[in-house]
Amino acid sequence: EAGVAQSPRYKIIEKRQSVAFWCNPISGHATLYWYQQILGQGPKLLIQFQNNGVVDDSQLPKDRFSAERLKGVDSTLKIQPAKLEDSAVYLCASSFDLAGGREQFFGPGTRLTVL
Amino acid sequence: SQQGEEDPQALSIQEGENATMNCSYKTSINNLQWYRQNSGRGLVHLILIRSNEREKHSGRLRVTLDTSKKSSSLLITASRAADTASYFCATDRAGNMLTFGGGTRLMVKP
Numbered sequence: 001e002a003g004v005a006q007s008p009r010y011k012i013i014e015k016r017q018s019v020a021f022w023c024n025p026i027s028g029h030a031t032l033y034w035y036q037q038i039l040g041q042g043p044k045l046l047i048q049f050q051n052n053g054v055v056d057d058s059q060l061p062k063d064r065f066s067a068e069r070l071k072g073v074d075s076t077l078k079i080q081p082a083k084l085e086d087s088a089v090y091l092c093a094s095s096f097d098l099a100g101g102r103e104q105f106f107g108p109g110t111r112l113t114v115l
Numbered sequence: 116s117q118q119g120e121e122d123p124q125a126l127s128i129q130e131g132e133n134a135t136m137n138c139s140y141k142t143s144i145n146n147l148q149w150y151r152q153n154s155g156r157g158l159v160h161l162i163l164i165r166s167n168e169r170e171k172h173s174g175r176l177r178v179t180l181d182t183s184k185k186s187s188s189l190l191i192t193a194s195r196a197a198d199t200a201s202y203f204c205a206t207d208r209a210g211n212m213l214t215f216g217g218g219t220r221l222m223v224k225p
Binding site: 031040041042043044045048055056091093095097098099100101102103104105106107108109 | 145146148157158159160163165203205207209210211212213214215216217218
């Protein structure tokens, strides 16, 4: 079974530039998550989708971050404009649905460096 | 904010020894999950324990949950060099939205 795919794997940009990350979840998984993991910390949930609808985006900095999952499959996360503190690994995960206790499967992540 | 806090932050042991990691959290939960992260395989789910369970086993892993103390522990028995990784507890309060702790970095020396 193919896992969660993410691209790019690495990205270096300067502050105030824009960047976008792409995620393809496991086939058949209705729920998709984006996490931000700063070096030395645990992942922090940014946004959760159920099919193409947003379930929770309470921790997404909406002034600069946006995410979409238009057809209920792939998803993109965008940062515009980027700040130095956005340097982190951005992880995408998926689960079969959002019933409690569903295992989340994580992609390899995109490591973002903002200079 | 991070709901779970792992203790210790770092742990170094010899191969064959047991490793115990603890997690404390602040609010009521539906379940608690443990994940492992290393550079080779990324973040991987290890085990889940529900709020009405007290202990669970999976291979060399043993997880306990004490909801009265809002704490959990992960025991890895007979550790191997391949167990070297960061271990995170994650709490699920509702809707499968996980809140991760800061992690315990485990080093197993051959």
